[in-house]
Amino acid sequence: MTKSFxxxxxxxxxxxxxxxxxxxxxxxxGGISKYDIDLKNNLVTTEGSIPPSxxxxxxxxxxxxxxxxxxxxxxxxxxxILESFSPNDISHPVKGLAxxxxxxxxxxxxxxxxxxxxxxxxxxxxxxxxxxxxxALSTGRLFYELSPVEVDSxxxxxxxxxxxGAFTPRENEPLYSGQGFLQANxxxxxxxxxxxxxxxxxxxTAPDSLCGVIARSAGVWENDKSVCSCSGKTVWQERVDAxxxxxxx
Numbered sequence: 001m002t003k004s005f006x007x008x009x010x011x012x013x014x015x016x017x018x019x020x021x022x023x024x025x026x027x028x029x030g031g032i033s034k035y036d037i038d039l040k041n042n043l044v045t046t047e048g049s050i051p052p053s054x055x056x057x058x059x060x061x062x063x064x065x066x067x068x069x070x071x072x073x074x075x076x077x078x079x080x081i082l083e084s085f086s087p088n089d090i091s092h093p094v095k096g097l098a099x100x101x102x103x104x105x106x107x108x109x110x111x112x113x114x115x116x117x118x119x120x121x122x123x124x125x126x127x128x129x130x131x132x133x134x135x136a137l138s139t140g141r142l143f144y145e146l147s148p149v150e151v152d153s154x155x156x157x158x159x160x161x162x163x164x165g166a167f168t169p170r171e172n173e174p175l176y177s178g179q180g181f182l183q184a185n186x187x188x189x190x191x192x193x194x195x196x197x198x199x200x201x202x203x204x205t206a207p208d209s210l211c212g213v214i215a216r217s218a219g220v221w222e223n224d225k226s227v228c229s230c231s232g233k234t235v236w237q238e239r240v241d242a243x244x245x246x247x248x249x
Contacts, residue, residue: 002049002183003103004033009044010067011059013037018064025058043069051111051181052099068099071217076102078188079217080196082114082210085135092116095210098124098196099217100188108184108191110146114198114210115177117151122178123202124149126186126214127195136197136209143194144184148202151178192216 013019019037022044026035031050038044044066046055052068059066071077082096089095096114103109112124124147128140155175191214199209 002109002181003107004047004049005072005101005103005109006045006047007052007055007068008070009046009055009059010042010069011037011044011064013039013042013064015039018062021062022059022064025062026055029054029058051109051179052101053111053113053179071099072101072103075216076188077217078191078214080212080214082196082198082212084208084210085132086208096198096212098212098214100191100214102188106185106187108186108188110180110182110184112149112180112182112198113177114149114151114179116155116175117178119152119174119176120150120200122149122151122198122200124180124182124196124198126184126191127197127211130193130195130213132195132211132213135207136195136199136205136211137207139195139197139205139211144186146182146184147180149178149180149182149198151176153177153179188216 011022013022016039019039022037023035026032026044026046029050032046032048032055034048035044035046044059052071056066056068078100080098080100081094082098083093084095085093095116096112099111101109101111114122123145125142126144126146127136128143131138131140153176155177193214195211195213197205197209197211199206
């Protein structure tokens with residue numbers, strides 16, 4: 001059983017009706033032991049063993065968006081954006097996102113979501129390095145094998161994303177999405193700078209595998225900025241940029 005961990009989200013809350021709407025969305029979710037909705041600071045905090053992506057989807061179902069601002073304890077979280085290096089995907093290379101949280105000594109949970117793929121079983125694994133010069137083919141030997149993920153749900157292509165031109169399905173090709181809540185007997189420090197690949201081939205790196213470098217991300221309450229010091233953009237402006245790249249959760 002997955003151990004409990006805390007997550008902080010930014011949610012644009014305007015009034016008590018917004019608070020009630022988000023509360024009604026969170027209450028039925030199994031795996032959440034408690035939550036707090038802070039109207040003044042536009043924050044939602046949850047504690048439980050449910051994948052972060054499930055909570056984001058539940059909040060988005062109210063018509064509000066949610067940005068994950070921190071997960072787990074300090075120095076206990078990481079993230080990996082999975083991209084396609086295929087020439088066919090130049091206009092929409094981002095296909096997935098892995099959020100990684102340490103819930104104990106050598107005990108990680110990985111919330112993996114992918115979208116815009118052909119239907120089937122995919123095999124995620126952690127590779128020895130983060131060299132993406134040749135896509136997945138240059139990421140080195142297998143470091144840790146993860147459980148397979150089934151991609152069989154209709155692709156989640158929202159009006160918002162389409163309006164930004166971030167995701168256009170190939171003509172006459174049905175595309176699908178998938179989600180896996182995976183576990184690994186590793187620590188966050190074992191992962192930083194390595195890569196994750198997602199291959200259609202078991203025990204083999206397919207040339208068209210998705211891949212991305214694992215980077216450290218903020219723990220709970222470590223990221224309270226509302227404006228990026230580098231770009232000068234608010235978190236919501238950066239959210240639009242992320243949507244444009246295909247990062248939705």
